Amino acid sequence: MPSPKSKQIRLAINLLASGRHNASWKTLDEPAGLSTDIDVFVRIARTAERGLLDGIFLADNYAGLADESFKRPFRALSPSVLLAALAAHTSHIGLVSTVPALYGSPVTVAREIASLDHVSKGRAAWNIITSQHPHSLAILGLDGELPRSAKYDKADEFVTIVTQLWESLPPAAIVADAARSAYVDEGLLRPVDFQGDYYRAAGVLGVTGGYGGRRPVLLQAGASEASKQFGSKWADALFTSHWMKPSAQEFYRDVKQYAAEKWHRDPANLLVVPGVYPVLGATETQARQRKADLDDQLDLEYLKGSLAEVLGIDAADLDLARELPYDKIPPSDPDSPAGLARREKVVESARERGVTTRQVLLEYITGGHRIVVGTPQQVADDLTDWIDTDACDGFNFNVDRYLDGLDHIVEWLVPELQARRRFRTEYESTTFRGNLGLDGDLSDAA
């Protein structure tokens, strides 16, 4: 075990063409083509790789052109297609594709992620999501949400099939024996024969499950107790969002414990990676100014509407100068899956810190991710403190604006972390699993 002082930090970026800040696009040249411009994404990916970051994460959902997209460039390209293109322009960085485990077909996902792993030579990851956003349900033609316990049962079947399919064609079965005229040795196949309550599947996937006989990395993003149980069973890494260190520490403790005690896994093979929104400046004043300049361009009336929706109240009840109207916010129904864990988190952290509604709005635009503003030294102090006090194993950066926000991370923050011996000075491996220091041959798969 490395001593806490030398624990290495895992770093990834959340890739959005313009950046995480809702108004960042307003300050960029030619914003109209951003969401589909491959050259923009290539520049970002190459910069992240220059900074030796572990991975590029592409969030996604099936919501189509939802309200959010009317206000900012959003997710346009299919993540796995975009990441396959980025694979050709990079050589070491991990490529994380978000695909739901509730809709569509496990065989499509198994093939898509295995293909991404082969074309990137071992750099693919599947970010398993279980969201049931009303826009996604509508565009998929589905009637209603599943209650939380049922949705995780369904997702469990989905992931079981995907991982079994990845093992169904072991690399050793491709014997390519010209003398026997046998390309595949049928006796070495492990056909799937799965009958569940939600899915059935039988047969063998037409592609080996991962590059070099190692399965693609599994990530999972969720917040609830059910999600923690599910994630600690399947995932190599968990994406989370925590404002307050005590809740991050509780999450960390719980999932590591579940991994060990419930699923008999080595907890070191389950990484916890919360999002963070860093704003860097050569001085603290410059960093604060950078944040204020972007915040000044926000459409606060629109944001009030979406915050009111999360809180389950009328936008007219929100007064920017006052605290949230706590007495008007209805309690969340623990069985309803529609993002209510997020409501609790917003309310709890705002109340604890006594912040104004304006402050909550400015924080909410990061997608629930913690904002850290300051010099590279200050931000490095903050990040290493979270690592050293068992709040997480790394961070997923929600970059305020591309490309300069990422340049600041790569040119200022990474060298600071390297000087403290907390971040690599060269990639350890050409695979994502290798760089994350994870086990995971296909024969080890759950």
Ligand SMILES: Cc1cc2nc3c(=O)[nH]c(=O)nc-3n(C[C@H](O)[C@H](O)[C@H](O)COP(=O)(O)O)c2cc1C
């Ligand atoms: C850090 C984080 C990232 C997420 N990313 C996505 C995403 O890209 N797309 C999506 O549809 N849902 C995303 N989700 C939503 C989760 O998949 C999940 O549906 C949500 O947390 C509600 O489930 P729960 O209440 O059981 O935790 C994310 C959640 C978290 C915490």
